[in-house]
Amino acid sequence: MGAVRIDRTDPESGEVVAEVALAKAAADHVPTHHDDDVAAEAPGEKAPEDDARPVAAFFDVDNTIIRGASSFYLARALWQRGFFRKRDIVNFAFQQARYLAFGETTQQIDEVRSRALFLMTGHSVAEVVAIGEEVYDQVLSQKIFPGTQKLLDAHQAAGHQVWLVTATPVEIGELIARRLGATGALGTVAGHENGFYTGSLVGDMMHGQAKANAVQKLAVELDLDLDASSAYGDSMNDVPLLSTVGNPCAINPDPRLRKHSKTIGWPIREFRGKRRAAKRGMKTASWAGLAWAAGLVVRSVTRSVRGRLGR
Known part of the structure; x- marks a missing residue:
């Protein structure tokens, strides 16, 4: 499939500090574990014997590893460097706020990323990757859920391959994977020729x-032995991914994935904190929050533009 690109890096071993237990209880008794509940061992098989098939762990990125949408943080940095217009970054901010409040929808994801692909036409891949490195150092590294980091480290310590699977551009997915010591990343592939983006999608x-x-x-x-492998995601849209492995787990799930997980007995991990998780499920004040968030971005952008004009 054209959308698959593989980047292999040597994973760094970490102390075994996390465990996801397979759900054995009835669906209405599926527990929700919080960050401080995470125990001592990764799910799935131990490091494979010489004649055994390798085991892997697959992690969604946005709101599973990183709080929020990584594409928004990248888009904001690209806007600051003149890639986007003010109305584009305001729209991205609005979609980010809606994502944090309600979770993602297929239409939302397609709209945002299609627009982003178009706006990147003619820009250098190397330039975008360099900006991505800065975004990771300055923003993304501070937004990694410690609980998910423990799970990822535990899989590495158990000898499992660790792959990120994300709608984010594959170059950014690979960057995050490399920084986390993961095996590699599967991500959206933006078309490029001679090192410059064409605005098209590959696959x-x-x-x-x-x-x-x-x-x-x-x-x-x-x-890979998928029956012994694990997968982690936050959205109902991750159900196909979670269903491919023997050890699926919902992390910081949106309301639909939470309900689905409880119904079929998938374990749930909540790393946002009980207060944040409760807020995400409350829609009564969400649209007011979206307007507030979008307003903050508009004011921030306006101040920045005025500052530039005043120089």
């Missing part, structure tokens, strides 16, 4: 069923 956007297809293709290429 499918890495979202929904495309994630499952990419993981299954990777499993064939690397002879």
